Amino acid sequence: MSLDALMQSNRLWRAGERSAQTQALPTGYQALDVLLPGGGWPDSGLVELLAARTGIGELRLLMPVLARLSRGARWIAWVAPPYLPYAPALAAENLDLSRVLMVYPRGPQDGFWALEQALRAGTCAAVLAWPQTLDARAMRRLQLAAEAGNSVGFLFRNSTASRQPSTAQLRLQLDCPASTNAGEIDIQRLRVNVLKRRGGWPAGPVSLSVQPAAQAGQSPVSSA
Amino acid sequence: MLWLCLYLPLLPLEVFVRGGQDRPTAVACKDRGRERVLVCNASAETLGVRAGMRMSAAYALAPALELRQRNSAREARALGHLAAWSGQFSDFVSLSEPDAVLLEIRGSLRLFGGLEAFLHLVERAAAELGFRVHKGVAPTPLAACLLARNGSGVASGEDWRQRLQRIPSAYLQQPQATLSALRDMGVTTLAGCLRLPREGLAKRFGPEFLRYLDRLLGKAAHPLNRFEAPLRYASRIPLPAETDSLEALSFPLKRLLLELCGILAGRAAGVQSLVIELSHLRQPATSLTLGLVAPNRDAEHLLMLVRERLDRLPLPAPVLEVGLRVDRFESLDASSGDLFGHDQTAVSGRFLDRLRSRLGSESVDGIACYPEHRPERAWRIAEPDAAREVASVRSAARPARPLWLLPQPLQLATRQGEPCYEGTLTLLEGPERIESGWWDGDGVIRDYFVACNARGARYWVFQELRRREWFLHGIFA
Numbered sequence: 001m002s003l004d005a006l007m008q009s010n011r012l013w014r015a016g017e018r019s020a021q022t023q024a025l026p027t028g029y030q031a032l033d034v035l036l037p038g039g040g041w042p043d044s045g046l047v048e049l050l051a052a053r054t055g056i057g058e059l060r061l062l063m064p065v066l067a068r069l070s071r072g073a074r075w076i077a078w079v080a081p082p083y084l085p086y087a088p089a090l091a092a093e094n095l096d097l098s099r100v101l102m103v104y105p106r107g108p109q110d111g112f113w114a115l116e117q118a119l120r121a122g123t124c125a126a127v128l129a130w131p132q133t134l135d136a137r138a139m140r141r142l143q144l145a146a147e148a149g150n151s152v153g154f155l156f157r158n159s160t161a162s163r164q165p166s167t168a169q170l171r172l173q174l175d176c177p178a179s180t181n182a183g184e185i186d187i188q189r190l191r192v193n194v195l196k197r198r199g200g201w202p203a204g205p206v207s208l209s210v211q212p213a214a215q216a217g218q219s220p221v222s223s224a
Numbered sequence: 225m226l227w228l229c230l231y232l233p234l235l236p237l238e239v240f241v242r243g244g245q246d247r248p249t250a251v252a253c254k255d256r257g258r259e260r261v262l263v264c265n266a267s268a269e270t271l272g273v274r275a276g277m278r279m280s281a282a283y284a285l286a287p288a289l290e291l292r293q294r295n296s297a298r299e300a301r302a303l304g305h306l307a308a309w310s311g312q313f314s315d316f317v318s319l320s321e322p323d324a325v326l327l328e329i330r331g332s333l334r335l336f337g338g339l340e341a342f343l344h345l346v347e348r349a350a351a352e353l354g355f356r357v358h359k360g361v362a363p364t365p366l367a368a369c370l371l372a373r374n375g376s377g378v379a380s381g382e383d384w385r386q387r388l389q390r391i392p393s394a395y396l397q398q399p400q401a402t403l404s405a406l407r408d409m410g411v412t413t414l415a416g417c418l419r420l421p422r423e424g425l426a427k428r429f430g431p432e433f434l435r436y437l438d439r440l441l442g443k444a445a446h447p448l449n450r451f452e453a454p455l456r457y458a459s460r461i462p463l464p465a466e467t468d469s470l471e472a473l474s475f476p477l478k479r480l481l482l483e484l485c486g487i488l489a490g491r492a493a494g495v496q497s498l499v500i501e502l503s504h505l506r507q508p509a510t511s512l513t514l515g516l517v518a519p520n521r522d523a524e525h526l527l528m529l530v531r532e533r534l535d536r537l538p539l540p541a542p543v544l545e546v547g548l549r550v551d552r553f554e555s556l557d558a559s560s561g562d563l564f565g566h567d568q569t570a571v572s573g574r575f576l577d578r579l580r581s582r583l584g585s586e587s588v589d590g591i592a593c594y595p596e597h598r599p600e601r602a603w604r605i606a607e608p609d610a611a612r613e614v615a616s617v618r619s620a621a622r623p624a625r626p627l628w629l630l631p632q633p634l635q636l637a638t639r640q641g642e643p644c645y646e647g648t649l650t651l652l653e654g655p656e657r658i659e660s661g662w663w664d665g666d667g668v669i670r671d672y673f674v675a676c677n678a679r680g681a682r683y684w685v686f687q688e689l690r691r692r693e694w695f696l697h698g699i700f701a
Contacts, residue, residue: 055681059627059701075572075608083628086698087591087603092625097592101608103579104587114579121575176680188682188700212624212700 025152028064031206032192036170037199041065044150045169046143050159050195054082056176057190057210062154063093066126070096074125074151077101077118080111082130089212099125108132119153120145127153140167162195171196177207187211226333226380228343229360230310230350231324231372232303237263239298241464242354242479248286252279253294262294296322301459306355308453309483311490313346318365318448324372326365326448339380349486354461354479362388365448366440370395370414385441389415398436402429453491457484458549466505466542470534473502473543478527480548485523494519494556500530501547507540509547515585517573519554525574529581536582576608597660598668599629599697623656624674626684626698633695636685643685643694649675652682674700 024038033039041047051058066076076099078085087097103118105111111131118127119142127146134142134157146153155168162173173193188211193204232238236251248268250261259279271286282289299322307325310317313336314327329342336342343359350357360371361378367388371377373395379387391414393406405428411417417425418437426434438444461476477500488494496519502510512533520526579588590608594601636643643649654673661667670686677683684698 053679053681054628054701055683055699057682057700063627073572075575081628083699083701084603084631085591086599086625086627086629087593088599089625089627090591091593093627097590097606098609100591101576102589102591103583104589105583106587110583114583117575117578121571121578123572123575212626 025065029208031208035194035203035206037197041152042169043152045146046153046155048166048168048171049154049156049174050162051156051174052159056174057188058156058174060210060212061190067094069125070099072125074123075099075101077103077124077127079103079115079118079127079129080105112138116142116145119151120149122149124151127151129153130156136165136167143167166196169198225328226330226361226363227365227368228327228329229320229324229368229372231358232355233358234263234356235299235302235323236294237265238355239295239302240292240462242461247290248288249290250282251292251294305459305483307451309486311453312486317451319451320369324369326368352482364440364442365446369397370440389413393417398433402433453487455553456551457487459483460545460547462545463543466544468539468542470531473534473546474531476546477530481523481526484548484550485521488521488553491553492556493553494521495550496554499549501549502543503545504541505544510539512537514581517576519556521556529577532578532582597658623653626700628699628701630697633697636694636696638694645677645683645696647677647679649677649683649685651675
């Protein structure tokens with residue numbers, strides 16, 4: 001492989017250059033966009049989301065991008081979600097439910113197979129999964145599958161996974177900020193730390209408002 | 225008019241074993257009171273076995289010879305399938321029983337890129353089914369048959385009658401008595417036959433023989449019956465030996481699927497459901513039904529789905545015979561065959577097929593909203609992609625809903641009347657009173673709250689107002 005070809009390929013990044021080789025999908029959160037290469041989620045590849053616990057708004061973080069992607073022709077696939085994805089809440093977040101695909105494999109082996117298929121098929125814009133264990137080789141396979149299928153895979157993992165090295169394109173740590181004052185508690189906030197990004201050093205944290213979308217009749221909550 | 229004859233010299237053998245087979249195998253039938261070899265495969269031939277030989281002689285030459293009794297019913301079925309399959313190449317197909325199919329191909333040549341390319345395509349497709357085919361092309365059906373029986377030949381030019389002259393008279397489709405008589409008269413070729421005076425031939429062999437010659441040379445019209453293929457398919461291929469290996473099963477399966485898809489292509493149809501049957505020795509057959517998201521006739525895709533299923537199917541015993549059955553053909557636009565691979569909906573359909581064939585059809589769903597007040601009933605499982613109409617049914621103004629719902633509300637412990645879940649819960653928003661369903665015996669009276677624990681996780685909890693118990697129902701993930 002020539003040097004030029006190597007420089008063109010997606011697998012190499014040059015330190016100090018925050019290039020946007022893949023198309024970026026705006027996250028819907030300005031404060032987060034500025035931290036991410038290209039100004040948003042990658043449109044293909046893996047994104048690891050290491051959440052400290054369930055219920056801090058970790059899924060809400062993806063709602064703006066999923067809503068946008070659901071307007072396209074491709075699926076938003078959920079592979080083995082740990083709870084029931086609640087249709088009224090997704091609809092309130094402006095997701096087009098006709099593009100939402102739920103996949104319930106019977107075991108972890110089928111789960112990995114389904115995840116890889118969904119990423120590789122080219123018919124899923126985004127794939128969400130909650131893998132229990134994932135070694136480096138499996139991760140690499142998924143990364144390649146996502147690139148081949150031009151899909152973005154959002155992998156929700158336990159925060160203990162941060163100790164493992166990762167071949168994902170982007171790795172974020174999600175936590176809820178220690179509430180500073182009592183007035184803030186009404187708004188759900190998520191603290192995001194960028195542990196790994198292509199073409200840049202770790203960055204953050206930023207605190208984002210992940211208040212669920214309130215429907216008409218509720219006072220809108222600004223994310224200022 | 226131009227006719228293509230597909231002649232299957234090994235059909236009696238191929239209904240038992242398709243494709244190459246190492247063991248010497250022969251099919252026998254009764255002929256003049258004695259068992260004689262009708263056809264045999266190449267490995268029997270190398271041992272000296274020949275068609276027409278008595279069985280005792282054949283066994284003497286090849287003691288390990290595997291002998292099958294001729295099964296004419298099976299041959300007729302196989303020929304019918306091949307005729308239906310030929311429908312993809314021509315709009316007029318006719319049977320030339322017992323072992324050939326006739327196609328009118330003048331109209332097809334342009335579509336398939338000329339005679340040579342067309343014949344090449346047909347030959348390759350037939351070989352993929354596992355049939356040895358001899359082809360004959362000529363302006364009359366009988367001439368095409370004669371050329372095919374003589375071992376493939378094309379006589380499509382102006383001089384086609386000349387090309388026929390040299391063919392030995394033994395290949396004429398006439399009663400054995402006629403052929404022997406011709407031989408005894410010293411007539412060895414068609415040319416010799418045509419030199420004889422017509423009156424004499426008519427007197428000797430009957431007017432039938434003259435009519436045959438006239439039709440052969442295009443001097444008399446030869447009306448043929450159009451073959452009408454049934455709108456369903458069922459066929460079986462016996463395996464050369466019992467097996468439970470997926471690879472070994474894939475070969476006959478692929479042949480069946482290719483045949484099916486060829487038939488479908490001829491009828492501008494597709495299948496949405498097919499049944500695979502695997503027969504075992506002294507065991508009930510294993511049957512598996514494959515459903516598809518949309519009608520399809522892509523053999524590769526179907527084979528992949530079937531393999532995916534077989535890979536995970538425990539077989540009770542090795543397999544003797546593989547069968548494929550389709551009871552219903554669905555219409556599938558002829559043009560979509562070309563669009564496959566580009567059309568987004570077709571590609572998505574294949575992806576769903578693939579998931580469902582491996583994971584089971586119930587494991588892939590869509591979701592939809594449903595107008596109901598009880599939160600657990602405000603959504604439904606839907607066919608993927610079917611939720612489009614329902615999605616527009618938006619509920620009236622109401623507070624936020626959590627992204628995760630628990631499959632069953634989880635009862636919470638309380639501490640001094642306050643609900644606890646990984647610590648005491650602080651109620652942030654609420655109550656939202658939901659009282660509904662008294663009419664169907666599953667009524668609820670609940671006050672819903674958004675609550676939060678000390679670690680910052682947010683939950684959707686409710687208090688059951690009859691018993692004052694607290695439940696966790698959702699998570700604001």
